[in-house]
Amino acid sequence: MTRPDVVAIGDVHGCAALLEEQLLPHLDSGVELIFLGDLIDRAPEPDGDRKVLERIWQLQENPGAFGLAAVTVLRGNHEQMLVESLASTKRGLAFELWRCNGGDPALLPLAxxxxxxxxxxxxxxxRGNYLFVHAGVRPGVPLERQAFDDLIWIRKPFLSKPHGLPYTVVHGHTFRNDYQVTRLPHRIGIDTGAYVSGVLTAIQLPLNMHA
Incomplete structure (x- = not known):
């Protein structure tokens, strides 16, 4: 059975206009969209977080109406900080951590x-031979034993050495100083710093090459 290609979308961070530009070529193409987390925070445009979330909810609710096979959204560290803020009974450390990392308190009612x-x-x-995750994985640790915090927060040693898993890991979370995509045999990093660079990256991965 032929599987739909996947289009992985890097850290959006409230860049609603950039998101629309990246979505346009893939609507009505039959692909699955996989968002790698960090949809929110540090938005460079007014009401960007809300616009991004509402657009993704629209697509996820009825992918077929937009010519998509599916829409999958992964958790990033910014979604996790928001969740922990919502779980707090008052504006304590969890709220301050989220706010200091670009969280907008105006988003809380919608959240x-x-x-x-x-x-x-x-x-x-x-999907196929690809593992999609927000931050990365800890090298040398089987997937089923990976720590939750590593999957959404890790940088080193993941960025500096092969991970040893039988997948190409597609991730966001860390962008390069030149805002380019990192393509290595064991990982593809697609966070290109949209909120500072003005470049949001979406890459299409043909799964049937790995069938």
Missing amino acids: REHREWFEQLPVTAV
Whole structure:
């Protein structure tokens, strides 16, 4: 059975206009969209977080109406910080950590309405020989034993050495100083710093080459 290609989309960070540009070529193409997390925070445009979330919810609710096979959203560290803020009984350390990392308190009412959605976001997705995850994995550790915090927060040693898993890991979380995509045999890094660079990256991965 032929599997739909996947289009992985890097850290959006409230860049609603850039997201629309990247979506346009893939609507009505039959692909699955996989967002690698960090949809929110540090938005460079007014109301960017809300616009991004509402657009993704629209696509996810009825992918077929937009010519998509599916829409999968992974949890990033920014979604996790928001979830922990919502779970706090008052504006304590969790709220301050989120706010200091670019969280917009004006988003909280909308986030509370959709709290269950945020809380059920998965941290990994496997499609063919690709493992999709927000930050990366700890080298030398089987996938089923990876720590939750590593999957959404890790940088080193993941960025500096092969991970040893039987997948090409497609991830965001860390962007390069030149805002370019990293393509190595064991990993593809597609966070290109959209909120500072003005470049949001989406890459199409043909799964049937790995069938």
